[in-house]
């Protein structure tokens with residue numbers, strides 16, 4: 001599959017089967033995440049692989065967005081390791097660094113025949129407490145990952161894109 005086909009075929013899966021992910025596939029996907037660029041190569045990202053029954057129960061108490069997956073990746077970053085823009089006091093790279101790592105993982109998963117859903121719909125502070133994250137780590141997103149249920153299908157949003165002229169401006 002070409003990269004363009006892969007990007008077209010990916011959609012947010014919101015119903016996963018209970019088929020477990022093969023460890024080798026997960027390792028391959030996580031290794032692709034480690035290839036992603038980060039600001040000044042500071043790599044502030046951390047990834048928690050949530051798979052235990054206790055972790056699943058904790059997630060389900062905080063968000064409806066597990067969608068039946070038995071593996072969920074929690075992406076965080078360490079605020080002491082993110083790059084600080086020297087021109088602007090409040091511009092730091094942590095969320096961008098995590099986002100590019102998570103995007104590499106989302107697309108690598110698709111290449112391995114797995115699906116994902118990027119989820120921000122959770123109470124960040126409560127989740128950070130629930131998983132005993134270090135005080136200098138911020139949660140950014142959850143990503144259920146696995147084999148899509150046979151009945152999974154794209155939402156109405158998947159093919160509803162703004163016209164590219166509204167998005168791209170040549171100056």
Ligand SMILES: Cc1cc2nc3c(=O)[nH]c(=O)nc-3n(C[C@H](O)[C@H](O)[C@H](O)COP(=O)(O)O)c2cc1C
Nearest residue numbers: 010011012014065117118119120121154155157158
């Ligand atoms: C930053 C971000 C946050 C998102 N948060 C959620 C979420 O909390 N729950 C959810 O079901 N989908 C979430 N999504 C998925 C989007 O709704 C989805 O990508 C969009 O509607 C386009 O659909 P598609 O991914 O199927 O192409 C999120 C996506 C992004 C990029």
